[in-house]
Amino acid sequence: MYQNPLEHDRIEVKEATKLTADEMLVVYKQENNAVERRLLYGPAVFVPTAHEWLHEFNWHGVDSNDKTRWIPAAHKFHKLSTIPGQMYYNVREVRTNDDVTMRVKLMMFYQLTSADKMLNMTHDPIADFINAVCSDVIAFASQMSYSEFHKETHQLSNLKTYPQLCQRAQRIGYQFTNVVYRGYHASDQFQALQDNAIHTRTKRHLDAEIQEEVAKLEGFKLKKEMERTTQRQAIESAQFAQRQELDKKRQLLQLKQEERQHEAKLKRSAKEREALVTIETAEKQQEVQLLSALRDLGVDMTQYLVSQQPAKISDELQLTREHRRDPIST
Known part of the structure; x- marks a missing residue:
């Protein structure tokens, strides 16, 4: 621009105002005797006119x-x-x-x-x-x-x-x-007192937490010890019940064995008695057959029986002696 002394008092060169997107300008403009205000938001480049100025x-x-x-x-x-x-x-x-x-x-x-x-x-x-x-x-x-x-x-x-x-x-x-x-x-003095009080409270709080942790640890140990005691008692109770069950089974087995032995003994005694009865019956039958045969031969049975008595008595005495010497085999 040419500075015309008839039109211009002075001409100054200044930098234009550059606005970013987060900036704004408050611009005033005078026309006649009125002043207007407007807001200019960025992004923009502002160059004022002759009658404009910035707030x-x-x-x-x-x-x-x-x-x-x-x-x-x-x-x-x-x-x-x-x-x-x-x-x-x-x-x-x-x-x-x-x-x-x-x-x-x-x-x-x-x-x-x-x-x-x-x-x-x-x-x-x-x-x-x-x-x-x-x-x-x-x-x-x-x-x-x-x-x-x-x-x-x-x-x-x-x-x-x-x-x-x-x-x-x-x-x-x-x-x-x-x-x-x-x-x-x-204040510094009060802050020192406050720091000491905070230190004391913190120490007490930490001591309380330590005591609480110790108490929790002792409680945990006691709880675990009670659990171990309970488990040990349960194991001992199970072992005792198992021993009782084994003793009961052993006693039942022993009773069954004794019953079988007694039954076997009774069976042997019955068989022995049956055998003795059978032997006696057979002997009697043989004796009857012998007597019948002798009678058929014309033997005087009375004299025969009388003559057999001493021998029979002798046999009975002999059996008595043998029984005294060996009662089991007899």
Whole structure:
């Protein structure tokens, strides 16, 4: 462009503003006596006309030496990010109702929902966030003692604990998606006392766990010993029952053997008696036959029988002597 002194006061060459897909510009334009505002979203390359200028944001910025400390008017920029953001912040001088002062560490996640509402309702959203979260944390801690605060710190990761923060963010066109509690830090002296107390509680807890494990081990040993005793008693009972069963079977077998022996003895005695009766019957028959034969021959039976008596008596005496010498064979 040629600088015509009749038309131009000055001509300056500047870089065009380049926008990515997650960035936007707030552009103002003056026509006549009116000023218009428009939002330019990326990706784009913006070159202003003679009557256009960009909105400059002037927000709290992070201290280069401490990411949890924010400095007023330290962050100046033109391109506004539209993607979700996060910030670290430590709420200082938080006091419980028993006068314990501490520093609560937080990490907050937020997202821009309405740029127009943000431009109309605030000049520095970060300052609004800091003031609101400080109010919520101080109100939360002031209602409880230090020991109660220590037990309820998990609630600091719940968005319901930050009603002022959520309401203020919604009012200025933002939304908080999450707040993460990162711990707390009391004074050095109190922290030393707290560390000692934590050490003592941890030691007691570990001792209790050790004692519990020892008790569990002793209980386990006792249980196993009882199981072994029960198994041993069951084995002994089974062995005793088996011995009784064997004794019973042995006795039954012995009784059966004795019964068979007695029956065999009775059978032998009956056979012996039958044999004696048979012998006697045969002898008598022979004697009768002999007498009948002698009678047929005309022998005087009376004299014969009388003559046979001494011999018979002698035979009976002989049998008696033999019986005394050998009663079994006789």
